[in-house]
Amino acid sequence: MRVGYWTKPDSDDIEMTLLPIGAGDAGRFGVTGAGAIAALATRGGEELTRQCPLLAGTLTQLAEALAAQRVDAPTSLLSIDHLSETERSLLDDILGEGEVSGIVALPDRRVAQVQESVLAGLWRVRIEGDADGPARDYLEIGSIPAIVSRAAQDFPAPDIEITAPPAGAMNVQPVLAEIRERMAAHQIGQPSHVINFTLLPMNEADMDHLAATLGNGAIQLWSRGYGSCRVLATGARYVWSVQFLNAMDAPILDTIEIGDVPAAVRAADEDFQDSAERLGEIIEAYFR
Template identity: 55%
Template sequence: MKTAASVLSEGAEQAVSDLPPDAESLGVIHSGPTAVGALTKRAWRDGDELARICPNATALLSNAADAVGGQKSGARTQLYSLANLSDLERKLISEVLGEGEVAGVVALPDGSLAQIREAVLAGIWRVRIGSEPAHEYVEIGAIPQIVRRAATDLTSPDLVIGSAPDGAMNVLPVLAEIRERAHAWRPGMRAHVINLTLLPMSAVDLAFLQQSVGNGPVQLIFRGYGSCRVQATGVRNVWSVQFFNSMDNIILDTLEVGGVPIVALAAGEDFEDSAERLHEIIKAYFP
């Protein structure tokens, strides 16, 4: 089931179809699969010189390493603005953090678009809001808060179920289940998963289901050997979660009723691992 976020502005359509957003659009340089690239070797000979030239970036990385080490999966996120960083410092931040497998776009109430990308270190995110001049920051947490806010503020609290079209088989009971579960769900409760792959749903059923739940403001994609696409629907607390194989064929199609799907969230052990790795990277840059 496709639930592309049609609430995004017309000018954002290209960004949506091109998920994950390219590194250039996020102000991120390509540093390959590891977080330590060649920038330092190319530009500086020692860590003292690097720290002297990039003091704000040095402080931000140190603070982020300490923050991610103490972060909890359900805790409030921590933000570090890039506004006071020079272009050189931004490049250093980008090289150290690298580009992970998770990226996405979020539509905002004012019509602007936010782009997010997780670093190679889980639980550390780069967020860019708007175009030039863009507001950019590093965020430490399970998922950027902007995702949760948009999924709550820009979705409907109710699911309106209309008359099923000719040829529909099982869509009305599924819609009734979604509405009941969405109304009953509260923070802290386990998510309820509806496996559309296993249900006897006709093409008419699926089309009416998509029409009924609508499109929401959040799209996330996770790249690996295959991919996972997580999209908010137009109904609050209802998400489309789809898994694809390496040929981009869908292998599991679900609707999840609850908070941000757990597949999109960094876990407690991720924070601990990322803190350890980031401290090691900082030592490599600033021996």
């Protein structure tokens, strides 16, 4: 997918590749919950406290924030700049790599990477640095990182232009009219409206015209939960391409969602509570 920058309409799009956070860190990420426990089990509580004096406090902050978090509340951010390299390495082991990852193209042409940890609702966010701004690396607790929600609201076009359909098109015009109507009616926090192409006859001419009309957005998200799911923002506000894929990466459910960031990549209230309990158990077992 080619990602556009709406604040610079005369600039060229740039090709972006979806990589998990930490891909260049010699595989530090990718540790599962079981792997994190194995890493902790090799060290005693006294050794962990001595080598990582600030980490236990950071983990306690995270557990408390997870327990208090709700889907409809603002996200909570926590810097990890105060941690030593040893502490950050162990934190990487504890967080691991969860189900959802993705990238966001920023207006200044930098790219933000987001990676959910094995503790659902706890995210690692990294923003690449350049001459105009330093790199950022922080933790965030919420249903989806705020940088994703902001990108979904700030830059996409508030309307779409419905032009004449190409030769051979069947159903794209009423679909575009439905999308346009739902875009205008949607309010943040309302349920999404779903158009299921698996059940709707749409030929190649329809799909090409639909894609050309909606354009490309600044967000790519990928979920590896109970089956793979690809979520791409379009260039139209509130409009998302959501595809559930089989083992061969072929779509088995192909939809357009008109609404907020799709639920397929968002944490739920029960996720925060479960993650708080799991992190509390880790703290109790290995840091006390």
